[in-house]
Amino acid sequence: MKTIIGLEIHVQLNTKAKLFCECPTNYGHAEANSNICPICAGQPGGKPMQMNGEAISHVLKIASMLKAKPELDKDVFVQRKHYFYPDLPSGYQRTSKPVAKDGKLNGIGIWEVHFEEDPGRYELKKGFVDYNRSGVPLVEIVTAPDMRSPEDAREFLGKLEQYLRYFNVINETEVGTMRIDANISQEGSARVEIKNINSFSNVYDALSFEIKRQRTQIEQGVKIVQETRHFDENSGITVRLRKKETADDYRYVPDPDISPISFSAAQWKAAADAVAELPDARAARLASQYGITPADAGVIVIEKEFADAYERLVKERKFDAQKFANWMRGPLRKQLNYRNLLFRNSGLTAKHAGELYEMFSTGQVTDKAADQILIGMLDTDILIKARESGAYVELRDTPRNVANDLGLLKSSDSGALKAACEQAVKENQKAVSDYKAGNAKSIFFLVGKVMQKTKGTADAREIEETIREMIG
Ligand SMILES: [Zn+2]
Incomplete structure (x- = not known):
């Protein structure tokens, strides 16, 4: 039938x-x-x-x-x-x-x-x-x-x-x-x-x-x-x-x-021009023009503004197209989805996204800190209130300011990192002896302690190397 x-x-x-x-x-x-x-x-x-x-x-x-x-x-x-x-x-x-x-x-x-x-x-x-x-x-x-x-x-x-x-x-x-x-x-x-x-x-x-x-x-x-x-x-x-x-x-x-x-x-004509490139066609173009995976391109074209931000930043700031796509569809989208937000009504702009990704990709902040900066930007009292009432508020603060306020900029001060490692080693002698006795995983306990002390501003790999040298 x-x-x-x-x-x-x-x-x-x-x-x-x-x-x-x-x-x-x-x-x-x-x-x-x-x-x-x-x-x-x-x-x-x-x-x-x-x-x-x-x-x-x-x-x-x-x-x-x-x-x-x-x-x-x-x-x-x-x-x-x-x-x-x-x-x-x-x-x-x-x-x-x-x-x-x-x-x-x-x-x-x-x-x-x-x-x-x-x-x-x-x-x-x-x-x-x-x-x-x-x-x-x-x-x-x-x-x-x-x-x-x-x-x-x-x-x-x-x-x-x-x-x-x-x-x-x-x-x-x-x-x-x-x-x-x-x-x-x-x-x-x-x-x-x-x-x-x-x-x-x-x-x-x-x-x-x-x-x-x-x-x-x-x-x-x-x-x-x-x-x-x-x-x-x-x-x-x-x-x-x-x-x-x-x-x-x-x-x-x-x-x-x-x-x-x-x-x-x-x-x-104005209407036809505004919708000349449909999202499917744009995803196909992004994949071939920037060499990113079709799956990434598919997520990037979820909103026109999101795709516009991606293309603009890759061109203007010369970001690595695939790595930047990974970041946009991964950590950035995750924070937006968690709050049930679209990029266009989140208050974030292409400029914000570009500045934050630049800080992260050039090693000024860790991936963990980049997440915290996003959270700090998206969850201010003003913004939460605006979302509840259905209003739109553009964010005034820049990622760098938020990073500064939260003390998340990676410390380039190797002396401070070394001191934090020394302190962790001194305070956690059991983990040190476990490591020396062949329990390789114990070192991650020490790395965790140093991360706590430095509030996520230090790079985990750098900490691990420093501790290894100290107790190796
Ligand atoms: Zn009326």
């Missing part, structure tokens, strides 16, 4: 303000119903402002990256889609006609790309509604029914997310920034829509369950009805919500408060 799957993906755009007003979009970090105004709260007389330019620029980039054909110089109407639910204060959702059509990603056709505004958030059980999210800009991407399995859907969504993240067009600081409706049928049977799935892994699970359910019904001779279902992530099953609504049910009408928008050839 052939399975047919198409997806409608709603993604929150990375903008500071909402789509038709100037309220901020950081809804998750703000007190409920604090980021609202008469426009996004749907109050009488609250007329929408001009569409947010930042949102427009992101959507044109997304359409270009999906190779969709622009609706060039055509009037794109914003429509009202009517339905009643407490999260929708005006009684309609504003959604635009397609801005581009007929694209392709990962072999899957893209039917269209358009704007939407997000509704608020309604908690059914508590009867609580928060309009902070109401009016937040979304892009909706509608695929052709080209997927044949949950694996196809997972692969497509993974690629889409990679591209959206790389170009920084998606809001990743809030929860539920990506929601997916999946249309799924068995060839020759009615289509079922699973609404509002909130993560990729849930899409996979929902589709897997729904395929089994539909096939079992067909095998038992039960007709599949066209309907809308909900995926319950706790039980892993889909349940019937309602009979499928049609476009007529929503009574679409052009919004009389908003003049149709058209996008010029120049706007489209």
Whole structure:
């Protein structure tokens, strides 16, 4: 039996303000119903402002990256889609006609790309509604029914997310920034829509369950009805919500408060230029141009800014391309991932990364100290506070200053190192006699003691050699 799957993906755009007003979009970090105004709260007389330019620029980039054909110089109407639910204060959702059509990603056709505004958030059980999210800009991407399995859907969504993240067009600081409706049928049977799935892994699970359910019904001779279902992530099953609504049910009408928008050839060209090199192509280029491994190149292109920093520093500071790649994807990425940060919102700049790597690669600080400097830079009180509130703060301190403050610059003073070794030997005579008795490992105990005394500023190999000479 052939399975047919198409997806409608709603993604929150990375903008500071909402789509038709100037309220901020950081809804998750703000007190409920604090980021609202008469426009996004749907109050009488609250007329929408001009569409947010930042949102427009992101959507044109997304359409270009999906190779969709622009609706060039055509009037794109914003429509009202009517339905009643407490999260929708005006009684309609504003959604635009397609801005581009007929694209392709990962072999899957893209039917269209358009704007939407997000509704608020309604908690059914508590009867609580928060309009902070109401009016937040979304892009909706509608695929052709080209997927044949949950694996196809997972692969497509993974690629889409990679591209959206790389170009920084998606809001990743809030929860539920990506929601997916999946249309799924068995060839020759009615289509079922699973609404509002909130993560990729849930899409996979929902589709897997729904395929089994539909096939079992067909095998038992039960007709599949066209309907809308909900995926319950706790039980892993889909349940019937309602009979499928049609476009007529929503009574679409052009919004009389908003003049149709058209996008010029120049706007489209700027968008196409901004996404001219896709992350996969850039990874391949980095690997061949700098001779680094494809795996390293793949990690470096996780964000455009990260890849930009890599290339700029290799060129300007003449870093060893492979060694620097190792450091960026290893120790640097590790500290970022641990804090769930992207490079672009960490506060670190290419300059910081370059200065720190230079100190490390020229032996001014040990690898351990380089880690501590990163931690010192990323975990200041101001930065931790900013991260909690969803704000961005650029770091003011340089790696060298932090190294100085923490006393991490490697001591070039061999006298001090020698003194620390002598003291360690004197205080740990048992380890010394163990070493002399043939227990080679005892020397590492002494090295550890000296590292403690010098707070990681001395090189382990140098310490080991000095002690060996002393007690050898
Ligand atoms: Zn507002």
